Amino acid sequence: MNDTITPQRAAARHAALRFLTAGSVDDGKSTLIGRLLYDSRALLTDQVEALRRHSRGSGALDLSLLTDGLEAEREQGITIDVAYRYFATPRRKFIIADAPGHEQYTRNMVTAAAGSHAAVVLVDVTKLDLSRRPVTLLPQTRRHALLAHRLGVPHLVFAVNKIDAVPDAGAAYAAVRQALEAFARRAGLEPAGIVPVSALRGDNVTAPLDADWYDGPPLLALLESLPVLQPDGDAPWRLPVQWVARGGDGTGHQPRICWGRLATGTVRPGDAVAVFPSGETARVAQVLHHAGQPLAAGDAGQSVGLVLDRAIDVSRGDWLAAPGALEGRRRFAATLAWLDPEPALVGRRYWLRHGHRWVQGRLVAIEHRLDIDTLEPVEAQHLGVNDLGRVVVETAEPLPLTAFSGSTEGGALIVVDPATHRTSGALLVD
DSSP states (O other), X not given: OOOOOOHHHHHHHHSOEEEEEEESTTSSHHHHHHHHHHHTTOSOHHHHHHHHHHHTTSSOOOGGGGTOOSHHHHHHTSOOSOEEEEEEOSSOEEEEEEOOOSGGGHHHHHHHHTTOSEXXXXXXXXXXXXXXXXXXXXXXXXXXXXXXXXXXXXXXEEEEEOGGGSSXXXXXXXXXXXXXXXXXXXXXXXXXXXXXXBTTTTBTTTBOOOOTTOOSOOHHHHXXXXXXXXXXXXXXXXXXXXXXXXXXXXSSOOOEEEEEEOOBSEEOTTOEEEEETTOOEEEEEEEEOTTSOEESOEETTOEEEEEESSOOOOOTTOEEESTTSOOOEEEEEEEEEEOOSSOEETTOEEEEEETTEEEEEEEEEEEEEEOTTTOOEEOOSEEOTTOEEEEEEEEEEEEOOOOTTTOHHHHEEEEEOTTTOOEEEEXXXX
C-alpha cells in the first residue's frame, strides 16, 4: 500500500470541513453545535455572558441559543431556518449548518446538505424503546440519513445523543449502534462513525469518553480526521459560465471574460474550447484569478475567468469545456427529492435550473417511490412532500448532464413550480 502523502491528499486532510447536523425534533442538534463552539473557545466574551444571563442561576447554559437566532425559534424551542456557524481547531477549520429537525422544514435540511462534506445525524436515545430488540429508529432519523446519502454528502456520522440520561449507557449505545448498522446495510451506506455523546454535558464531544464500553474517538476528533473529497482534476475540464464581463488592460482593449467555478479538470492558456450549446470553438488566451491576475492554470474547484482568443457569443448559463467533454441530453432518469406540499405529478411542467441555466422540463414518469420504513421501492402515481423517488424527466432544451455521483455541478438540478415559484424539489441525475 502506498502511504505517500501527495499534495492532493494533504489538502483533503486539512481543508475546511463543511458539515451539517440533522435528525428528529429535539434531538439536541443546536445544543451539540453550541457545545462544539463553547468547548473549542470559539465564542466571544459577550456571547458567553449573554448565555449566563439567560440561564438565570440554573447553572446550565442553554447552548442552543447560539444557533436558534430567529425569534420564532427561541419562542417555540425549535430550529426553523438553517443557521451557519464557524470555528477552528489547531488541526482544521469548520463550517457548521444547523438544519431543522421538523418534517415541515425538510427542504431546509436539503439546502444545508448541498455542498456539505459530512452530515452528523443525531439520534436521541431517550426517545427510543430500548426494551425492544431490535431498536426501532425514528422516521426522521432514517429520512435525514437517506437524504444526506442520496444528496451526495460523502461522510455520514451518527451521534447517539443524551447517553447520560439512560440507566445503562453501554447497553443502550450497543443496542442503538446495532440498529443503525442494520439500517445502514439495508440503505447501502457506510457510516464514517457511530459516536455516543452528551451534547448537554459535553461527554465525548471534544474530550474522550471515560467508559470501558467505548474506545473510539470523540466526535470532534472524528470530524478532524475526515478527508474532504476534491473535485476531479483528471477529467476533461468543464466550466459553467456564471457571468460574462468586460476586462481592461489599461490600453483601451476590453476583452470579454467568462467567469465561473471550474467543475472538473485543469484549464491552461492555449487549450481548445467548445461552447455549449452553440458548439462554437476557440482557444483559451488567458486564465485569470478572481482578483484579475493571470494564472498558469486553473484547477477543479477554483473560480477563474477565461479570456478567449476570438470574440464568440457566450452568455450566463453556457458551458465552456474541452472539445468532446460535453454531450447534451433532453431525456434522463434521476432521483427526485420532493419538497413541495403540492405533489409531483406525471405530465406536469416545471422550471429546472442546471448550473446557471433555466429550462422548462416535464415529468415523464415516476418509476417508483422509496419507502423509508422498508427501504424498498414501491409503485407510485405521485410523490408527496419529503418523498424520494426515481423519475424520468424531459427538457425543452438539451443539457450537458453528468452523473451526480461524479459531479454535483453537472448532475444536480433544482425544480421550481412555475405557478407558485416555490423550490419544489431536487433532481440528482443517475
